[in-house]
Structure formats: structure tokens, C-alpha cells
Amino acid sequence: MVSITLNGQKMEVSADKSILEISRENGIDVPTLCYNEKLKAFSGCRMCVVEIAGRKNLAASCSTKPLEGMVIQTHSDKVMKSRRDILDLLISNHPKDLFTQVKVGNNKFQEYAKEYEVLEGSYEGEKKNYEIDSANAAYYRDPNKCILCGQCVSVCDQIQISHTIDFLGKGFNTKVGTAFDLPISTDNCRLCGQCVSVCPTGSLIHKQLANIEPEKIKKVRTTCPFCGTGCNFDLNVVDDKVVGVTPIEDATVNGASLCVKGRYHSDMISSKQRLTTPLIKKDGVFVEATYDEAFDYIATKITEIKDKYGADSITGLSSARCTNEDNFIFQKLFRAGFGTNNVDHCART
Amino acid sequence: MTNSIGEIEDNDVLFIIGSNATEAHPIIGNKMKKAVQKGSKLIVIDPRKTELATMAKYHLRLKSGTDAALVNGLMHIIIEENWQDEDYINERCTGYESLKENVAKYTPEVVEEITGIGKDQLYKAAKLYANTKKAGIFYTLGITEHTTGTDNVMNLANLGMLTGHIGFENAGINPLRGQNNVQGACDMGALPNYFPGYKACDNKDNIEIFEKHWGVKLSDHLGLRIPEMLDGIVDGDVKAMYVMGEDPVLTDPDANHVRKAMSSLDLLIVQNIFLTETAKLAHVVLPATIYAEKDGTFTNTERRVQRVRKAVEPPKGVMLDWVMVAEIAKRLGYKGFDYTSAEDIFEEIRKTMSTYAGITYERIEKDGLQWGCPTLDSPGSKYLHSGEFTRGKGLMLPIEYLPPAELVDDEYPVLMNTGRILYHYNVSTRISETLDAISPVERVEIHPEDAKKYDLNKDSIVRVTSRRGSVTANIKITKRVQPGTIYMTFHFHESPVNELTNSAYDPVTKTAEYKVTAVKIAKEA
Ligand code: SF4
Ligand code: SF4
Ligand code: SF4
Ligand code: FES
Numbered sequence: 001m002v003s004i005t006l007n008g009q010k011m012e013v014s015a016d017k018s019i020l021e022i023s024r025e026n027g028i029d030v031p032t033l034c035y036n037e038k039l040k041a042f043s044g045c046r047m048c049v050v051e052i053a054g055r056k057n058l059a060a061s062c063s064t065k066p067l068e069g070m071v072i073q074t075h076s077d078k079v080m081k082s083r084r085d086i087l088d089l090l091i092s093n094h095p096k097d098l099f100t101q102v103k104v105g106n107n108k109f110q111e112y113a114k115e116y117e118v119l120e121g122s123y124e125g126e127k128k129n130y131e132i133d134s135a136n137a138a139y140y141r142d143p144n145k146c147i148l149c150g151q152c153v154s155v156c157d158q159i160q161i162s163h164t165i166d167f168l169g170k171g172f173n174t175k176v177g178t179a180f181d182l183p184i185s186t187d188n189c190r191l192c193g194q195c196v197s198v199c200p201t202g203s204l205i206h207k208q209l210a211n212i213e214p215e216k217i218k219k220v221r222t223t224c225p226f227c228g229t230g231c232n233f234d235l236n237v238v239d240d241k242v243v244g245v246t247p248i249e250d251a252t253v254n255g256a257s258l259c260v261k262g263r264y265h266s267d268m269i270s271s272k273q274r275l276t277t278p279l280i281k282k283d284g285v286f287v288e289a290t291y292d293e294a295f296d297y298i299a300t301k302i303t304e305i306k307d308k309y310g311a312d313s314i315t316g317l318s319s320a321r322c323t324n325e326d327n328f329i330f331q332k333l334f335r336a337g338f339g340t341n342n343v344d345h346c347a348r349t
Numbered sequence: 350m351t352n353s354i355g356e357i358e359d360n361d362v363l364f365i366i367g368s369n370a371t372e373a374h375p376i377i378g379n380k381m382k383k384a385v386q387k388g389s390k391l392i393v394i395d396p397r398k399t400e401l402a403t404m405a406k407y408h409l410r411l412k413s414g415t416d417a418a419l420v421n422g423l424m425h426i427i428i429e430e431n432w433q434d435e436d437y438i439n440e441r442c443t444g445y446e447s448l449k450e451n452v453a454k455y456t457p458e459v460v461e462e463i464t465g466i467g468k469d470q471l472y473k474a475a476k477l478y479a480n481t482k483k484a485g486i487f488y489t490l491g492i493t494e495h496t497t498g499t500d501n502v503m504n505l506a507n508l509g510m511l512t513g514h515i516g517f518e519n520a521g522i523n524p525l526r527g528q529n530n531v532q533g534a535c536d537m538g539a540l541p542n543y544f545p546g547y548k549a550c551d552n553k554d555n556i557e558i559f560e561k562h563w564g565v566k567l568s569d570h571l572g573l574r575i576p577e578m579l580d581g582i583v584d585g586d587v588k589a590m591y592v593m594g595e596d597p598v599l600t601d602p603d604a605n606h607v608r609k610a611m612s613s614l615d616l617l618i619v620q621n622i623f624l625t626e627t628a629k630l631a632h633v634v635l636p637a638t639i640y641a642e643k644d645g646t647f648t649n650t651e652r653r654v655q656r657v658r659k660a661v662e663p664p665k666g667v668m669l670d671w672v673m674v675a676e677i678a679k680r681l682g683y684k685g686f687d688y689t690s691a692e693d694i695f696e697e698i699r700k701t702m703s704t705y706a707g708i709t710y711e712r713i714e715k716d717g718l719q720w721g722c723p724t725l726d727s728p729g730s731k732y733l734h735s736g737e738f739t740r741g742k743g744l745m746l747p748i749e750y751l752p753p754a755e756l757v758d759d760e761y762p763v764l765m766n767t768g769r770i771l772y773h774y775n776v777s778t779r780i781s782e783t784l785d786a787i788s789p790v791e792r793v794e795i796h797p798e799d800a801k802k803y804d805l806n807k808d809s810i811v812r813v814t815s816r817r818g819s820v821t822a823n824i825k826i827t828k829r830v831q832p833g834t835i836y837m838t839f840h841f842h843e844s845p846v847n848e849l850t851n852s853a854y855d856p857v858t859k860t861a862e863y864k865v866t867a868v869k870i871a872k873e874a
Contacts, residue, residue, distance in 0.1 A: 137786035161382035190771060191787055192375070208783060220660035223647045223717075225640040226778070228526030229354065229376045230649025230717070235641055235660040242641055242661055252716045253354055253649065259375030260772055261784065266641070268781035269661070273623050275636035276664045286634065291668060291676070294633050299680035301616045301632075305588045311568065315578045315587050318539035319594030320528035323645030323657055325694040326670045327530070327537040328545065329686070330593055333674050334572075335538075336563040337683040341550050341572030342587075345531075345539040346595040 005071040019061040020048055023074055030074050031083065031112050033200055034149040035062040038255065039158055042150045046086055047112065051076045058082055084116050090147050092121025093128065101145075101202040104209040104217065104236065105246055108200035109147060130175060135183040138191045138264055139206050143175045146203040152176060152195035159257055164189045193263040197247055197256060208244040208267065209236065221248060224262040225321065229253060231262050242266045302338070311339040318345040350651045351521035351733045352485060353719065358384045360519045362477060362484035366394040366416060366505065371401055372771040373489055374525050374650075381487075390481075392474045394419060396766065397794075397836060398829045407474045410831065411464040413764055414753035414865045420504045421750065422460030423475045424452040424511055432479035434513030442510045444745035451747030463750060479512045483519035489527060504748040515743070516734040526650040527769070533648035536705070536720070537698070541572030546702035562701055563685055575601065582610040589616040593670065594637065596625040599842060602850035603817055620673060623780065626842070637670050638663045644691040646713070648720070652730070654708050655717035753865040757833075761815065761867035763799075764834040767850065773840035791844035792825040794836040795870075800826045804872055812873040813837070815866050818848030821873050835870065 002015045006026065013022045021037075023030045033045035041063045049058035053071035058079060066072070073079060091098060091113060099119070101110055113119070130143040148167070153176060156164050164184075168177045178188045196204040219234040231254035236244045245266050247256040278294035279286040289297075305313055318330045327345070334343040357363070357380040371378030378401065385391060385404050393405040394416070402408040411419050427433055428449055438445050457468035478484050486505050505522055506515070514520040526532050538545035548555040551571050560567050573581055575597070581587035590611070601607050611617060611630045619631040628634050642663040648654045663669070668676075671694060678686040688694050692710050699705050707722040707729075721730030734743075757764055772778070772788035779785050793811055795803075805811060805824055812821050813835070822837065822844040830836050837846045850866050 137783050158386075159379065159383075161379055161386065186772065186787060190375070218660075220641075220658050221656075222641065222658045222660065223529075223649075223655040225529050225647070225657075227374050228529055228531060228650035229374050230529065230647060230651075230653055230655055231376055232655065237660050240661050253651075253653065254376045257376055257379060260787065261375075261778055264783040264787070265778055265781045267783055268778070269639050269641045271623075271780050273780060274639075274664055275622060275624055275628075275634065276667060277636060279624075279631075279634040281632050291635075291666075291673075294635060295673075295676050295680050297633055298616075298618055298677055302589060302677075302681060305615060309586075309588050312572075313586060313588040314591075315573060315581070315589065316591040317575065317578075317593065317595055317597060318534060320531040320534040320539075322530065322534070322594045322670060323640070323643060323691065324530070324533040324537050324648060324654070324698060325645045325691040326593065326674070327534045327539045328698050329671045329674045329688070329694055331538045331545070332563065332685070333678050333683070335544070335550075335559070335567055336565050336685060337678050337681060339566070339568055341541050341568050341570070342578065343539055343572060344541050344575050344578070345534045346575065346597055346600055 002066050002068040002070075004066045004069070007072070007074055013066055015065060015067075017065070019050055019059070019064050019066055019072060022066065023050075023061065028074050030061055031108075031115075032062060033108065033112070033147065034151060036151050036154070036198055039151065039154040039198075042154060045147070045149055047083055049079055049082050050074045051079050080116070083112075084118050087113050087116055087118040088122055090121075091118060092123035093126070094121070094147075095127065095144050098145075098202075102211055102213055103202055103205060104212055104214050104244065105197055105206075106200050107202075107214075110201075126172065128175075133183045134207075136185055136189070136191065137207065138193060138260070139184075139196050139204060140210065141184060142203050142205075143177070144203075145201050146176055147201055148174060148176070149200060150176075151198040151200070152204060155194045155198050160190060160192050160194050162190050162192075165195065191260040191264070192258060193260070194257060206244060206264075208264065209246075212236075212238060212243055217243070219246070224258075226261045226265070231258055233258055233262055235266065242269045306338065312342060314338050314340055315342040316344075318343060320345050350523040350525070351515060352518070352523055353651045353731050354380065354649075356519045356732070357381060357485070358387060359389075360384055360483050360485050361389050362392065362481040363389060364392045364394075364478050364484060364486045365401055365405075366420075366486065366488045367501075368487050368489035368525055369395070369397070369399045369401070369768060370487065370489070370525060371399065373527060373769045375771060377525060377650075390477060392478060396831060396834065406477070407470060409464075409466045409470055409474060411466050413766055413834065415464040415750065416501045417504055417748050418455060418460055418463040418750035419466060419471075420501070420508055421452045421455035421748065422457060422464070422466075422471050423478070424448070424508055425455045425460070426457065426472055426475040427479045427511060428452065430476070430479075432476070433511050437513030438511065438745075441516075442743040442745055444747075445511075447747050448507055448511070448745040451749070455750075478508075482514075482517075484512070484514055485520050485523055486514070487523045487525060489525045500748045500751070503746050506743070507745050507748065510743045510745055516732070518732055521732060521734075524650065529649070530647045532650060532652060533646070533654075536648055536702070541574050544701075545698065546704060559701070565684070579607060579610040582614055588614065589618075590614055591618040591620070592627055592631075593620045593674075594622075596621070596627045598626040598630070599845060599847065600839060602847050604845055604847040605818060620670065635673055636664070636667045637673075638667055642667075643669055646695060646710075649717075652719045652721070652733075653717040654705065654713060654720060654722075656710065656713055755816075755865060755867050757867045761869050762833070763868050763870055765813065765815070765849065765866045765868045766830075766834060766836045767839055767846055767866070768836065770838050770840065773838070779840065779842070788840075791822040791838060791841040791846075793822045793844075794825050794827050794830045796828060796830050796832045796834070797826050798832045799835075799870075800824070803870055809872055810874040812871045813849060813868050814871075815849040815868045817850070820844045820846065820848055835868070 043063040051073040133141040232251035391405040619628040620635040675686040704720040718729035
């Protein structure tokens with residue numbers, strides 16, 4: 001432990017944590033563009049700078065540990081000016097639509113620009129002119145909006161462990177891309193969308209969530225219906241329709257990670273192919289029916305069959321896709337209702 | 350799983366047999382890759398060069414369907430070298446002598462003959478697994494979808510017990526469940542031999558308990574498993590079937606046989622979201638709700654019971670699944686189906702199963718709980734079998750290697766394996782326009798040598814024919830498969846691989862032989 005003074009307040013803090021972590025623990029909102037607590041420190045954006053008494057240069061708080069007696073200011077004039085300069089420079093190189101960029105999830109670059117009131121870039125910045133990569137069905141990549149914070153590269157490397165993307169080129173021409181700068185596809189990418197979740201700009205955007213206004217979304221936490229991993233995520237609902245999926249930072253099993261299926265499946269929920277009325281087959285063709293008719297038909301038939309052939313002539317297939325509650329009541333219908341143990345579920349895998 | 354997903358990253362050794370986790374369980378796969386980054390060693394036993402296999406310390410690329418011989422070979426070496434955990438065996442297991450006698454036959458020479466894996470590799474893998482404390486076994490479909498699937502699972506338990514690796518953190522025997530709620534469906538007793546909570550349903554005491562729960566007389570004999578149901582239809586003993594949420598015509602092996610059986614029922618009720626292949630054969634189809642429209646719970650592969658929440662209304666007029674089941678029960682005059690909500694059903698589940706007794710919707714509002722959770726203050730069980738096995742002493746059972754039910758011959762010279770790919774989940778994800786656009790067609794994996802042999806290039810269409818049927822598909826030329834073998838998935842109804850697969854069943858679990866099918870291939874276009 002060391003004692004420091006943070007924004008005028010004396011405190012005992014752990015010497016192993018960064019000044020950023022300590023500030024956030026104390027409710028001080030230090031802005032960051034490249035820091036991600038789940039990833040190794042990249043320390044490239046310098047949005048997180050703080051002023052340490054006696055030091056000439058501002059220090060990046062995400063990679064600086066406190067020393068005994070340090071006096072730290074997180075929002076001094078010098079700090080604020082430095083942050084505004086950084087934003088100014090980035091905005092000068094950014095396409096004009098920064099402030100109209102709609103993005104569900106991380107849109108921090110725009111938020112900071114507003115918060116620090118840097119509403120336009122003052123440099124006659126050279127704009128980048130890259131092609132937007134939209135060849136895949138999952139997400140857009142617009143390198144012109146990239147601020148090179150490196151989070152996508154790190155998450156792909158350290159969490160998804162796929163090494164699909166990296167920094168390409170040098171200096172002003174640095175960009176993030178795939179090997180040989182090929183478009184994203186199933187040949188080079190797992191389409192897990194984790195890079196999209198961490199990106200603080202409009203450079204990476206899920207196609208399903210593009211142009212959806214975040215304020216309109218209702219989030220409902222649930223469990224993935226595909227493999228047995230049981231990832232949790234938020235269904236994003238607008239006007240009673242699921243429009244996409246976003247991760248939950250603190251999900252027990254998967255943290256903020258998802259795979260392609262969990263991330264992008266949700267358009268199947270409102271599929272036009274869904275069945276909406278019961279069907280009864282008459283003379284070989286399906287005829288629409290009410291539930292009432294369908295249940296009556298079933299009850300009559302079951303009674304006939306049970307009377308004639310006994311309960312063990314009735315069988316049921318439950319489902320490893322359905323909920324526990326559905327499975328429980330289904331086997332109960334067979335055991336306690338029909339009076340048979342003839343209940344199984346498909347593929348015991 | 351006897352252990353938890355969260356433990357994977359800190360295992361020193363991951364023994365992965367027949368599990369293509371990075372495709373079938375991507376997030377678990379990522380944790381395995383992370384473990385490698387952190388320094389743990391992988392032993393991968395798989396005929397295919399999977400992504401994990403490329404990161405493995407030892408990749409034992411055995412011949413398909415020879416797992417039992419390989420595992421026996423490992424145990425042979427372990428006992429020969431005296432690497433077994435005597436104290437653990439004495440204290441917690443029975444049957445060691447007969448196991449020892451059985452594996453004595455599986456000398457490295459015999460094992461090499463069967464599996465194609467040489468002594469040196471076998472020895473190294475045995476040494477590493479046996480002598481690492483934090484060593485866990487992971488398996489999936491690969492090992493259970495064989496006619497000898499149950500044997501394989503028991504043999505892995507043998508290996509785990511022999512080396513004292515079950516009942517601790519970062520160890521254990523961990524099946525990775527293919528479907529999201531296989532664990533839950535089994536827990537709930539959607540099985541012909543078990544009441545909820547794995548209580549045998551031909552046991553007098555259990556019958557009495559459940560008769561008390563439900564206030565009715567219950568059947569005193571075991572029910573039929575799926576293949577027996579199908580045979581029963583053909584024999585005329587089975588007249589009615591109610592299928593909830595599945596599409597056996599597309600997903601069960603030997604589709605033609607299934608379709609024929611299903612078509613001859615007096616009553617087929619299908620409850621599904623879509624008009625599936627099976628639904629087309631039905632007398633009555635009941636439209637169902639999708640998970641995003643319901644409240645309830647799923648139990649994942651590490652036994653974690655987690656909430657499913659209603660996010661949107663079902664399509665107008667569509668009833669919840671449990672409501673339909675309850676309605677049918679009520680029409681027939683059955684008592685005990687007056688539930689008011691999914692939670693209401695869960696409350697009954699808690700009362701009938703001690704492992705779930707301590708779990709309530711309130712407790713799992715945020716994070717799920719892992720069963721073994723008998724009381725309201727129990728934190729759940731991160732890993733099972735600590736101290737002793739749930740059923741007392743762990744029984745070591747000698748397992749013999751049996752060759753796969755179907756072998757290649759001159760007419761069907763190619764071995765076909767089936768499995769999953771990353772981008773799809775069984776057949777349903779094809780409905781998602783995004784996922785279908787990402788991965789629109791079946792691509793049969795075929796080795797470059799074979800591609801040459803059959804005059805195929807990357808744009809070719811191949812015809813794959815087995816003794817049961819024939820399908821066509823696009824191809825992908827890759828060294829992931831060995832020469833003389835191909836790999837297909839069961840996601841694409843345009844290339845219905847289950848027309849080809851074998852319906853020979855594992856005698857105990859009745860899981861079909863999806864994995865090994867003899868086929869011939871020819872260029873179609
Ligand atoms: S989608 Fe996933 S695999 Fe692809 S680049 Fe992004 S993080 Fe990497
Ligand atoms: S694409 Fe986004 S996450 Fe990646 S470096 Fe650019 S701004 Fe950062
Ligand atoms: S998000 Fe992917 S890994 Fe997670 S449960 Fe769903 S399918 Fe499995
Ligand atoms: S957040 Fe500290 S340098 Fe980017």
C-alpha cells in the first residue's frame with residue numbers, strides 16, 4: 001500500500017493497481033479509448049492522461065502505478081487541454097459524420113467528443129480514403145473511422161485467440177486489416193463479433209444493429225439456445241421485435257464473449273417461415289384449425305388409441321432444445337397422464 | 350461435466366478426445382486456446398486435424414472409431430509404468446483387478462495395429478496425462494456417437510479413476526453437451542428409463558415416491574428409446590407419437606427409415622416453430638414458441654441452471670409450449686396440470702429433485718447455479734465427486750474394443766465422419782438470414798490426394814453414396830481430413846447427410862452411429 005493524493009483527497013491505495021483503476025474505484029471518470037480491463041495494456045491513445053505533481057509530462061493513467069506520496073490530478077486544466085487536443089487531432093482525420101454516427105454498444109469516441117466539446121477538428125487533416133469492407137453478412141468495417149485504438153486487434157488475439165486482424169502499414173497509412181488486407185470472410189475470421197463490441201468508433205458496426213437508435217432498445221438478459229456452453233447475452237428489442245444481440249460484460253460463463261451463432265442468430269426469431277396456426281391434415285392436405293379443434297382432435301384420437309392398444313402404444317419425443325419446464329411437463333404428461341414411460345428426446349449428445 | 354467451464358484456463362493438461370470444441374462449443378474452445386497461451390498442454394485425440402489439434406503437444410490422429418483400443422492402450426502403459434494412483438484406487442474405486450487384466454491385452458503393438466498410433470506417441474501421452482495433477486478429460490459427440498459410445502465414456506471414467514483425476518478442481522471427466530439443454534432434458538427425466546433426477550423408473554421405491562408426488566398409478570416398466578419406438582411403429586405396437594421441438598426425420602440417422610416409420614402412425618402430433626420435415630408427416634401440427642418468447646430455464650453442460658426470459662410476444666395467437674401440453678392433459682381429464690406459469694412448474698421440479706431443491710428463479714435472477722444444490726443456502730457444486738463418488742465407490746469396468754458397425758470395403762471405400770461446423774447449429778440456424786448468408790452450403794471436407802484421385806477441384810460438386818442413400822454437395826479440399834476419409838455436417842437439408850448414416854445403435858444409450866459410415870464418392874459436376 002502507498003499513500004497518494006488524488007484530486008485533493010488523501011488515500012491509501014494498492015501499489016499494484018494502475019492510477020486509472022484506482023480513480024475508477026473512487027468514482028472518478030477518467031476517459032479511455034484504448035484501455036480494456038480484460039486486455040493487456042496497449043497505452044496508445046493517451047486519453048487517460050493525468051497530471052502528477054512535479055512531473056513535466058502528463059502520465060497515461062492506464063499504465064502508471066502510484067508511488068508513495070504522489071499528488072495526482074485527473075481533470076486539471078492541463079489534462080483537459082491535452083485530452084481536447086487528442087480528440088481534435090482524431091476528429092480532424094475523421095469523416096464528417098462523427099456526431100450523427102448511430103451505434104448500439106460502444107460509441108465512446110463520439111461521447112467524449114461531445115463531453116469535451118470538441119465539435120470539429122481544427123487541423124486541416126488529411127482524410128483517409130479506404131474502401132468499406134461489407135462483403136460478409138455480419139458486420140461492416142470502415143477503416144476511415146478507425147482511430148487505431150488497437151482493441152479489436154487485442155480482443156481477437158487475446159480473447160477470441162484467432163489473430164485474424166493486425167496493424168498494417170506505417171505512419172499515417174497505418175490501418176487495421178486482415179492478412180493480405182483481404183475482406184473479412186469465413187476463410188480468415190470466425191465472425192464472433194467480439195472486435196465489434198470493443199470498438200469505440202463507427203469503424204466496426206454489426207449489420208443487424210446498424211441505424212438502430214440505442215435509446216429505443218429494451219434489453220432482456222437470457223441464455224443462448226444453441227450449444228451446451230450456455231452463454232448469456234442481452235436480446236435487443238425494439239417495438240416488440242428482437243433486432244440483435246449484445247454481450248453482457250459480467251456473464252458468468254462467457255463474460256463479454258459470444259460466438260457467431262449466439263451473436264447473429266436473432267433474425268430467425270421473427271422469421272416469416274414461423275408457423276402461426278394449428279394445422280390438421282384432412283385427406284392428405286393441411287387445413288388451418290383453431291387450437292380448440294386441434295386439442296379436441298388430439299384428445300379424441302389419444303383416447304381411442306389408448307383404449308384399443310393400451311398406454312404403451314403412445315410415445316413422445318421431447319427436446320434438448322426446449323426449457324426444463326417444457327421437458328418436465330412433457331414427461332409428466334406421458335408418465336402421470338397417459339401412463340407410460342415411452343418418452344425420450346432426440347440425439348443424446 | 351464433473352467440473353466447470355471456468356476451471357479450463359487453469360488446467361495443466363487438457364485431454365481432448367473426439368471433441369472439436371472450437372467449432373461445436375466455440376466459447377469453451379476459446380478457453381482451451383487461452384489455456385494453451387497460459388502454458389497448459391493439450392493432448393488431442395481426433396482423426397481430423399482440428400484447430401485444437403494444431404495447437405496440441407500431442408495429436409494422436411487415430412483411425413475413426415478406435416477410441417476404446419486407444420484408451421485401453423494408455424491404461425496399459427500407465428499400469429506397466431506404475432503411474433496409477435494406488436491410494437485413490439484403494440480408497441475410492443472397485444474393479445481394479447479386472448480392469449488391469451483387461452488392459453494387459455492392449456499392448457502398444459496391438460493398439461498400433463488397431464488405431465494406427467505408434468508406441469512412442471502413446472507412451473508420451475500416457476506419461477503426460479497420468480503424471481499431471483490438474484489434468485481434465487473433455488469429450489463430445491465424437492466419442493458418444495459410435496455404436497460403442499457408452500463403452501467409450503465408461504472407459505474414460507476408467508482412465509480418470511486409474512490416475513486419480515476425478516473429484517478435484519481442474520480435473521475430472523467433462524462431456525461437452527452438443528445441444529443447449531441436453532443436460533436439462535436428461536435431468537428432467539425426458540428419458541424412458543428415468544424419472545426426474547435420474548431415479549430409475551422400474552424401481553419400486555421410486556415409483557412409490559412419484560406416485561405420491563403426482564397422485565396417480567404409474568407404469569412399472571421401462572419405456573421405449575427412440576429406435577425402439579421406430580421399430581415399434583414398424584411392428585405395429587406403437588400407434589401414436591407426440592414430437593415436441595425436434596425434427597427427427599432430418600436429425601436422426603437413416604432418414605428414409607425414420608420417414609417411413611413416422612408416416613405409418615395412426616396419430617403423429619408435431620409441435621414446432623416451423624413446418625419441419627417431420628411436421629410435414631403429421632396429422633396435427635401445433636405452432637410453438639421460440640426461446641425468446643418464453644420464461645424458463647436451461648441447464649448447461651457444467652450443470653448451471655440459468656434463466657431464459659421472455660423478450661417479445663409470440664406471433665399472434667401462438668401458445669406457449671407448456672400451456673399446450675397442459676391443455677392436452679386437461680382435455681383428457683388428467684389432474685395436476687393447473688400450472689400458472691413456468692416458474693410454477695419449476696417449483697414442482699424443485700420439490701421432486703433434491704439436486705435442484707435449492708434453486709429458485711429468485712436465486713438465479715442474475716447468475717445461474719450449478720446443481721448439486723440441495724438447499725436454499727447451498728452455493729451449488731462447482732465440481733462433483735469430491736471425496737467420494739455420488740454412487741459410493743467408483744466402479745472400474747473393463748471395456749473391450751469393438752470394431753465400428755460399418756467398415757469400408759471395395760464398393761464403399763471411403764470413411765465418412767459427420768459433425769458440426771462453427772457457423773450453424775443443427776438445422777435451425779439456417780432460418781437466420783445472417784447465418785445462412787455466412788455459411789450457405791454444405792462443403793464436404795476432402796483430402797487433396799482424394800480430390801486428385803476423383804478429379805475434383807474446389808468448385809466441383811461431389812456425390813456421396815452409402816448403403817442407405819445418396820446426396821450431393823459442394824466440397825472443400827483440406828488436409829484437416831486424412832486421405833480416404835471425408836467429413837460432412839448435418840446442417841443442410843439440401844445435402845441431408847442422415848440419408849447416408851447408419852442407424853446401428855449403441856446398445857445402452859441408443860445413440861446412433863453418426864460418426865463412421867462407409868461411402869463411395871464420385872464427381873457429379
Ligand atoms: S470477428 Fe472475431 S475472429 Fe473475426 S476479426 Fe473480429 S474478433 Fe477476430
Ligand atoms: S477498428 Fe475500432 S477497435 Fe479497431 S483499432 Fe480501429 S477504432 Fe479501435
Ligand atoms: S454463444 Fe456460441 S458458444 Fe455460447 S452458448 Fe451460444 S452457441 Fe454456444
Ligand atoms: S487509455 Fe490509457 S493510453 Fe489509451
